[in-house]
Amino acid sequence: xxxxxxxxGMDGFGKVQPEPNEPVFHAxxxxxxxxxxxxxxxxxxxxxxxxxxxxxxxxxxxYLGASYYQRWxxxxxxxxxERGYAGADELSSxxxxxxxxxxxxxxxxxxxxxxxxxGSFYRQAQTPARFKPGDRVRTKNIHPPTHTRxxxxxxxxxxxxxxxxxxxxxxxxxxxxxxxxPQWLYTVMFEGKELWGPDADPTLKISIDAxxxxxxxx
Amino acid sequence: MAQHDHDEHGSELSETQLRVRALxxxxxxxxxxxxxxxxxxxxxxxxxxxxxxxxxxxAKAWHDPAFKRALLDDGSxxxxxxxxxxxxxxxxxxxxxxxxxxxxxxxTLCSCYPWDVLGLPPVWxxxxxxxxxxxxxxxxxLADFGVKLPASTEIRVWDxxxxxxxxxxxxxxxxxxxxxEERLAQLVTxxxxxxxxxxxxxxxxx
Numbered sequence: 001x002x003x004x005x006x007x008x009g010m011d012g013f014g015k016v017q018p019e020p021n022e023p024v025f026h027a028x029x030x031x032x033x034x035x036x037x038x039x040x041x042x043x044x045x046x047x048x049x050x051x052x053x054x055x056x057x058x059x060x061x062x063y064l065g066a067s068y069y070q071r072w073x074x075x076x077x078x079x080x081x082e083r084g085y086a087g088a089d090e091l092s093s094x095x096x097x098x099x100x101x102x103x104x105x106x107x108x109x110x111x112x113x114x115x116x117x118x119g120s121f122y123r124q125a126q127t128p129a130r131f132k133p134g135d136r137v138r139t140k141n142i143h144p145p146t147h148t149r150x151x152x153x154x155x156x157x158x159x160x161x162x163x164x165x166x167x168x169x170x171x172x173x174x175x176x177x178x179x180x181x182p183q184w185l186y187t188v189m190f191e192g193k194e195l196w197g198p199d200a201d202p203t204l205k206i207s208i209d210a211x212x213x214x215x216x217x218x
Numbered sequence: 219m220a221q222h223d224h225d226e227h228g229s230e231l232s233e234t235q236l237r238v239r240a241l242x243x244x245x246x247x248x249x250x251x252x253x254x255x256x257x258x259x260x261x262x263x264x265x266x267x268x269x270x271x272x273x274x275x276x277a278k279a280w281h282d283p284a285f286k287r288a289l290l291d292d293g294s295x296x297x298x299x300x301x302x303x304x305x306x307x308x309x310x311x312x313x314x315x316x317x318x319x320x321x322x323x324x325x326t327l328c329s330c331y332p333w334d335v336l337g338l339p340p341v342w343x344x345x346x347x348x349x350x351x352x353x354x355x356x357x358x359x360l361a362d363f364g365v366k367l368p369a370s371t372e373i374r375v376w377d378x379x380x381x382x383x384x385x386x387x388x389x390x391x392x393x394x395x396x397x398x399e400e401r402l403a404q405l406v407t408x409x410x411x412x413x414x415x416x417x418x419x420x421x422x423x424x
Contacts, residue, residue, distance in 0.1 A: 008326030008377065009354045013346040016362040018409075022340050024264050029238040031263070034338075035256035036242060043250060052328050068329065068344045073238055086244050094240035100248030107251065112258035116267070118307025118334060121381040149379045151326050153353065165309065165382055185380050196354055203372045206353050209380035 001145050002152060004060040009153040009196070030069040037072055042115045044104035046079050049175035053147035054078040123182035125167035130212055131186060135161045138218040139188070139210060147175035150214045154206075157194050158218055162207060163187035170211055183211040268337035272385060273406035275300065275335060277399045279312075280390040290314060293385060297335065306334040307383075313376060314387045315413075320371050321386045322359070322413035324352035325378040332383035336408055343412065353377055363414045386413040393420040 007013075025031045041048065054075035055063065066074060080086040090097050107115050131137060141156035142148070149171045165185040173181040192204030245251045275297055279286040288296040293310035310332060313321040325331065326349050331339040342348055351359050356373045360366065367373070376384045388410040394402060397420075404423045409415025 006327055007346055007350040008324075008352075010346075010350040013350045016342050016345065016347045016351070016359055016414075018342050018363060018414075019340065024268075024338055025260075026341075027235070029235045031260035032238055032242055032256060034263070035259040036245060036251060038259055039251040039255060040245070045250070055328070064346065068341070070234055073234070073241060077241065080245075085250065086248065090244050091240060094236075094243055096244050096247035100250055103250060106249070107255045109252060109254045109258055112255040113262065115255075116259065116262055117305040120308040122308060149327060151377065151379060153326075154377075163311070165311075165380070168381060171380070185382070187376075187382070201355075201357060201373065203370065204356065204375070205372060206375045206377060208377045209382050211380070 001056055001147065002143055003056045004063050005056045006152050008151045033069045033073045033076070037076060038115060039107040040076065040079075042105065042107040042111075045085060046083060047169075047174045049147055049171040050079055050177070051075050052171075053175040054082075056147060121168045123167050123169050123180050125184070126182055129164055129167075129184045131161045131164070131184070131215065131217070133161050133164065136218045137161060137186075137188060137210075137215040139214055140216060142214070144172065146172065148172050148214075150210060151208060153195055154188075154190065154208050154210075157190055159188040159190040159194070159207075161186050162189045165209065168211070170213070172211070172213070183213055186210055186212070186215070188215065263338055267333065269335075269406075269408035269411065270403070271337075272332070272335040272408070272411045273403040274399070275312075275385070276387055276406045276411060277403035279387055280394075280402050281397075281399045286387075289387070309380075309382045310334065310385060311382055312385045312387050313374070315389045317389070318372060319374055320367055320413065321374045321376060321384075322352060322356050323376045323378060323384040323386060324349060326350070326353055327377075327379060330378035330381075330383065332385050334383070335385055336411060340408070360414065363409065365414065365416060386411050388417050391417050391420050 055071050058074055077091055081088055085101050137159055139150060139155050139157050167182045168185045170181040170183045173179055187207050188210045189205055189207040192200035195206060246253055279289050285296065289312045293312040294306055294308050297306045297310060315321055329339055329344040331343060353375050356375050378384060391405060401423065405417040407415050407418060410417045
């Protein structure tokens, strides 16, 4: 979806402000949110792209006004309610009013460290890769109303395949519970001028990682 | 949970704090989560998983040409072979800085970051200024970090739009010939592995 989360190339947000000696968490609740998200992910409650999509669907002013972990918490509440894991009445009262929905598994302390390893997104290829390094491609000009990982600034642009990363679960379908739909994944490199016009820094090259359905031969 | 008992009355944060506490209580009562497992995850990110892992990887690559080749060929496999406590997931890609090319990593769509080797991302990495500008004005972003590169250096920005995770392999500072891996690792900053910084000069490390 064409939301405010898709920030690449927007102006007006100001300078980057590094924080010297930044703590891992700025408040204890941030760690709780992160760990709850990890636990629910381990339990198989919803895929990571459903978390991203829930954040993207926040109202723009809510998205921009919230901190990173606040967005996570808001997205988690949304997924819990939409998927029937908890009711809005329970979240507002702060207590379970009904019993829980069955989940595939539960993250217990003995498994916590094991769950820190990221899962693999590799999937069995259904077809051979359509592109190889050096191939010229044009990204599609698509504007799906749902989750996609093709950023606006790189749509309809001419690029070159640089890396082939194998076949991966496809976020666009994962986010809306339509399955893995495995797709080949490529690093596609663009010249700065192709994305930002003739005044772009001539030394600039930008790449995205693009799933095969985002690409046409060029 | 002692972590919850910080006093932040009257601030906007206290509303968030209460809301997060409610969330945790509901999920616990429903049987979905175990607060003790949450404690361990938080503890791991606070004490075990951080940029020191990435720094060891970079230092080894500087020290051992065969490891460097393996790292650039398959980042996940090479780092896993080191047997670090934070086990590295798939899809780690190391990208090498050279005199001709400087790499910078961003995630414009959310905040994808190589947690396995760098820990949790800093706030600036997740902020709108960085996410919006890194792909369009990377030299301006570098200036915000006090980094100025020659005008002829190619700036290569990697937007992490999938589950691939990028680790920048910075250039080894000159004047470090004969240094051990442990000593080299002290030069490697987190920002140098994101591409918004450079390794420390050797004179800063005893």
